[in-house]
Amino acid sequence: MFNIALPKGRLAEKVCGLLAGIGFDTSEVMSDSRRLVFTDAEGKVSYFLVKPSDVAIYVERGVADIGVVGKDILLETKPDVYELLDLGIGKCTMSVAAKEGFRENKERPLRVATKFVNIASEYYSSLNREIEIIKLNGSIELAPILDMSDVIVDIVETGTTLKNNNMKVISQIMPISARLIANKTSYKFKSGFIDELTEKLAEAIK
Amino acid sequence: MNKDTASLNKEERVALTLRGVYESLGYRKYKMSRFEEYAFYLNYKSFLPFDRIITFTDIDGKLMALKPDVTLSIVKNAKEYKGGFEKLYYIENVYKPDKNSRKFKEISQIGLEALGEIDGYTTFEVISLALRSLEAIEDDFVLDISHIGIVMGLFDCGELKGKECKDKIIECIVSKNPHDLAKILAELGVSAETSERFKKLITITGNLGEALAEIRGIVINEEMQKACEELEGVWRSLKGSPYESKVKIDFSIINDINYYCGIIFQGYVRRVPRMVLSGGRYDKLLKELGKDVGAIGFALVTDELNGYYGDSDVLDADAVVIYQKGADPKALFNAIESLTEKGIKVRAETSKPDNLRYGKLYKFEGGKLEEYDV
Numbered sequence: 001m002f003n004i005a006l007p008k009g010r011l012a013e014k015v016c017g018l019l020a021g022i023g024f025d026t027s028e029v030m031s032d033s034r035r036l037v038f039t040d041a042e043g044k045v046s047y048f049l050v051k052p053s054d055v056a057i058y059v060e061r062g063v064a065d066i067g068v069v070g071k072d073i074l075l076e077t078k079p080d081v082y083e084l085l086d087l088g089i090g091k092c093t094m095s096v097a098a099k100e101g102f103r104e105n106k107e108r109p110l111r112v113a114t115k116f117v118n119i120a121s122e123y124y125s126s127l128n129r130e131i132e133i134i135k136l137n138g139s140i141e142l143a144p145i146l147d148m149s150d151v152i153v154d155i156v157e158t159g160t161t162l163k164n165n166n167m168k169v170i171s172q173i174m175p176i177s178a179r180l181i182a183n184k185t186s187y188k189f190k191s192g193f194i195d196e197l198t199e200k201l202a203e204a205i206k
Numbered sequence: 207m208n209k210d211t212a213s214l215n216k217e218e219r220v221a222l223t224l225r226g227v228y229e230s231l232g233y234r235k236y237k238m239s240r241f242e243e244y245a246f247y248l249n250y251k252s253f254l255p256f257d258r259i260i261t262f263t264d265i266d267g268k269l270m271a272l273k274p275d276v277t278l279s280i281v282k283n284a285k286e287y288k289g290g291f292e293k294l295y296y297i298e299n300v301y302k303p304d305k306n307s308r309k310f311k312e313i314s315q316i317g318l319e320a321l322g323e324i325d326g327y328t329t330f331e332v333i334s335l336a337l338r339s340l341e342a343i344e345d346d347f348v349l350d351i352s353h354i355g356i357v358m359g360l361f362d363c364g365e366l367k368g369k370e371c372k373d374k375i376i377e378c379i380v381s382k383n384p385h386d387l388a389k390i391l392a393e394l395g396v397s398a399e400t401s402e403r404f405k406k407l408i409t410i411t412g413n414l415g416e417a418l419a420e421i422r423g424i425v426i427n428e429e430m431q432k433a434c435e436e437l438e439g440v441w442r443s444l445k446g447s448p449y450e451s452k453v454k455i456d457f458s459i460i461n462d463i464n465y466y467c468g469i470i471f472q473g474y475v476r477r478v479p480r481m482v483l484s485g486g487r488y489d490k491l492l493k494e495l496g497k498d499v500g501a502i503g504f505a506l507v508t509d510e511l512n513g514y515y516g517d518s519d520v521l522d523a524d525a526v527v528i529y530q531k532g533a534d535p536k537a538l539f540n541a542i543e544s545l546t547e548k549g550i551k552v553r554a555e556t557s558k559p560d561n562l563r564y565g566k567l568y569k570f571e572g573g574k575l576e577e578y579d580v
Contacts, residue, residue, distance in 0.1 A: 199335020
């Protein structure tokens with residue numbers, strides 16, 4: 001049995017489409033959104049739908065042989081997995097954003113609200129800028145609006161949410177996209193299958 | 207399974223097997239002192255893959271450390287072996303910070319070290335023992351092998367400068383990430399030829415013997431040439447042995463470039479989702495400690511084995527004897543002994559136990575044992 005962890009939501013549909021394109025039977029995964037585990041008709045491949053930020057955990061612990069996860073999660077959690085392919089989907093940018101007209105006061109530490117504590121810390125440490133991290137789990141944009149933080153570090157896809165909240169991107173940290181990852185032990189024992197799948201996917205997204 | 211070892215769990219059985227394997231080649235057991243002076247670890251902190259150590263102040267005011275690592279201790283205590291070897295193995299618990307729980311974790315480890323003027327034979331002996339260590343866990347295993355000289359030699363191509371770019375490139379190699387590697391090298395203005403060689407560090411995989419021709423193809427300097435020859439030497443010794451197909455080349459296993467030099471390896475078994483064995487040549491540490499010899503060794507992490515290989519399905523007792531309070535102790539003990547003499551494990555209880563796995567049930571009444579249904 002080969003196990004694949006997929007991130008619940010929009011990205012899962014895109015990945016299922018890609019997998020279907022290279023001969024995987026993902027019809028069931030796409031038809032029913034309430035179930036969490038699906039097995040293909042031949043009983044050879046299982047798919048788990050998990051929270052996007054948990055995909056790397058399932059793969060690192062070997063429950064899933066491979067998975068699809070955003071580069072943001074990989075940079076933030078640094079799981080011990082192989083990152084085999086940039087799938088070029090789920091594209092966005094890890095950015096610093098602030099309210100329109102924001103002017104940074106360099107005399108004090110910058111207050112940064114974010115879900116991505118490690119990415120934000122590493123970025124500002126590379127700039128030698130002292131910061132105060134405010135860890136939030138959602139609605140990050142609210143922090144500068146309520147003046148709880150000066151800026152936010154978050155992924156920005158279209159910028160619409162920022163615009164609606166009278167905010168803008170002030171610097172871009174790095175581009176983000178979905179990556180194909182594999183468990184290290186799985187790769188040792190199933191490298192033929194995983195390499196073939198990776199090559200076919202690479203060909204399909206060209 | 208031998209009746210004497212049937213009740214041992216996986217970790218204990220592996221330890222028992224490996225003691226025999228290591229001692230058969232003359233490796234002596236090393237027992238580490240529970241506490242060692244913290245100052246020693248502080249001086250050689252760069253050789254530890256983590257920077258937190260459990261410390262406490264001893265009665266005489268000295269700051270002590272609780273076993274963070276065994277190899278450092280072995281090397282410190284090893285005598286100078288000119289023209290000879292110090293060959294040791296250990297079964298120890300060490301205390302390291304755990305990335306996930308952010309607390310210290312006790313890790314049980316079995317390891318082996320050979321110190322001296324390491325030659326082709328000693329390298330092959332240690333690699334063979336690493337293979338037999340993995341085999342003691344299960345038949346389905348892989349030993350990945352690499353050589354630091356191939357990877358570091360490529361960094362000496364003259365096109366790369368700066369530690370930060372080196373760290374980023376290594377990160378890509380370790381995670382077999384060709385897409386980000388290509389981007390980083392392009393940003394650094396590295397030639398297409400060199401980029402292709404770096405990419406090969408990710409793509410050259412598989413059987414060591416079959417990969418050698420490809421490895422020769424990326425050699426650009428003496429350091430890489432020497433490394434390639436050492437790998438060829440390992441292959442020559444390995445070819446035709448039962449382990450031939452178990453050794454694979456994989457340059458992504460850069461354990462720790464500050465620590466290792468020369469041949470390095472990592473072992474995987476099918477049921478454990480992460481590396482279980484890691485080792486290689488580590489002459490730098492000995493030089494640092496003023497010892498003019500080399501060293502090669504490995505450590506096998508065993509504390510997760512019980513979880514992945516299931517708990518022992520052996521019964522807690524073959525038989526339970528139920529007796530009534532006030533029964534004659536001597537008569538009861540003799541009756542029980544009549545069973546244990548036959549090799550039956552017996553537990554005496556006053557009522558039917560519900561938290562025990564057992565086979566037969568006996569009642570002790572009127573000075574006699576009577577079997578009845580469980």
